Amino acid sequence: MINNNRSMILDKLSQVKQAVFPIETWELKKFLPLAFMMMLTIYVYSVLRSAKDTILINDLGAEMISVVKLFGVLPSAVVFLILYSKVSNLFSRERVFYIFAAFFWTLFPKLRTVPIPS
Numbered sequence: 001m002i003n004n005n006r007s008m009i010l011d012k013l014s015q016v017k018q019a020v021f022p023i024e025t026w027e028l029k030k031f032l033p034l035a036f037m038m039m040l041t042i043y044v045y046s047v048l049r050s051a052k053d054t055i056l057i058n059d060l061g062a063e064m065i066s067v068v069k070l071f072g073v074l075p076s077a078v079v080f081l082i083l084y085s086k087v088s089n090l091f092s093r094e095r096v097f098y099i100f101a102a103f104f105w106t107l108f109p110k111l112r113t114v115p116i117p118s
Contacts, residue, residue, distance in 0.1 A: 023031050056065055088096050 053065065056062075056068060060068075084096075084100075087099060091099065
């Protein structure tokens with residue numbers, strides 16, 4: 001009787017675990033790094049968005065946010081999309097990753113030397 005109750009409880013707990021956290025143990029090796037990268041990406045995006053708005057409002061005024069998005073963000077996104085599509089047609093997926101990682105790895109340390117007008 002006790003073993004029967006215990007197996008029923010374990011079965012219910014297994015169903016609850018599957019409903020709340022439907023990741024198998026063999027999938028955790030890929031899931032945890034991907035979840036960490038997603039969390040880090042969301043954090044960096046939110047910090048940079050807040051910093052961008054703060055810098056723009058202090059230096060140029062709140063009315064310039066839409067102008068910067070239209071004439072700065074949109075053209076740079078289109079150029080990056082075209083560049084990415086050209087590179088991805090030429091190289092493998094892994095090579096494309098390393099090309100862009102190397103580009104940004106060298107770009108961001110150089111941003112400290114760019115003069116920001118005040």
